[in-house]
Amino acid sequence: KQEVTQIPAALSVPEGENLVLNCSFTDSAIYNLQWFRQDPGKGLTSLLLIQSSQREQTSGRLNASLDKSSGRSTLYIAASQPGDSATYLCAVRGADGLTFGKGTHLIIQP
Amino acid sequence: DADVTQTPRNRITKTGKRIMLECSQTKGHDRMYWYRQDPGLGLRLIYYSFDVKDINKGEISDGYSVSRQAQAKFSLSLESAIPNQTALYFCATSGRLSGPSSYNEQFFGPGTRLTVL
Numbered sequence: 001k002q003e004v005t006q007i008p009a010a011l012s013v014p015e016g017e018n019l020v021l022n023c024s025f026t027d028s029a030i031y032n033l034q035w036f037r038q039d040p041g042k043g044l045t046s047l048l049l050i051q052s053s054q055r056e057q058t059s060g061r062l063n064a065s066l067d068k069s070s071g072r073s074t075l076y077i078a079a080s081q082p083g084d085s086a087t088y089l090c091a092v093r094g095a096d097g098l099t100f101g102k103g104t105h106l107i108i109q110p
Numbered sequence: 111d112a113d114v115t116q117t118p119r120n121r122i123t124k125t126g127k128r129i130m131l132e133c134s135q136t137k138g139h140d141r142m143y144w145y146r147q148d149p150g151l152g153l154r155l156i157y158y159s160f161d162v163k164d165i166n167k168g169e170i171s172d173g174y175s176v177s178r179q180a181q182a183k184f185s186l187s188l189e190s191a192i193p194n195q196t197a198l199y200f201c202a203t204s205g206r207l208s209g210p211s212s213y214n215e216q217f218f219g220p221g222t223r224l225t226v227l
Contacts, residue, residue: 034216043200043221044218046216046218096169
């Protein structure tokens with residue numbers, strides 16, 4: 001059964017810093033990996049989708065990488081802003097469907 | 111913009127009551143999903159449907175049932191609600207791409223907060 005782990009569980013950094021969120025998964029037989037953002041009490045907003053054949057995807061200040069063979073993905077956030085404060089979720093799609101990590105709770109200090 | 115909507119957004123009910131949560135989408139997607147989110151457990155898949163006549167159980171389907179009334183509508187029912195079904199429920203959709211890799215991005219609704227007393 002696929003397991004997805006996100007490290008760290010929580011992170012607090014000053015505004016302006018670059019930061020990296022980590023996601024690891026146990027079964028490398030995946031179709032794709034998706035990063036989401038969730039604000040308190042709200043739904044999930046899709047940030048980036050990486051197909052299994054891709055190595056990275058970029059959107060604005062966000063860059064996600066995928067190393068399928070080692071079961072790892074990172075989400076890089078450049079020049080962090082207070083509005084980036086949220087919980088970031090990683091999810092991998094395999095034969096059993098989408099499996100989520102428990103998220104990294106990010107706080108950007110003004 | 112195309113959207114995934116869920117009703118109700120909040121619901122408080124009592125043990126033993128039948129509850130229906132509804133989801134509708136204007137994205138034209140063929141695939142729809144129901145998840146629940148619990149603190150410390152993350153999101154878990156309850157049921158999913160790849161088409162109107164296709165219904166599949168997810169990881170935690172016990173105590174739940176679904177109905178795909180149309181391509182755009184997918185409802186989740188709790189036949190006899192119990193307190194441990196208190197959670198945040200999300201509906202999601204995705205579209206089928208052509209070609210061998212037909213799995214793509216999932217889009218989520220705003221969620222329904224359900225409390226069972």
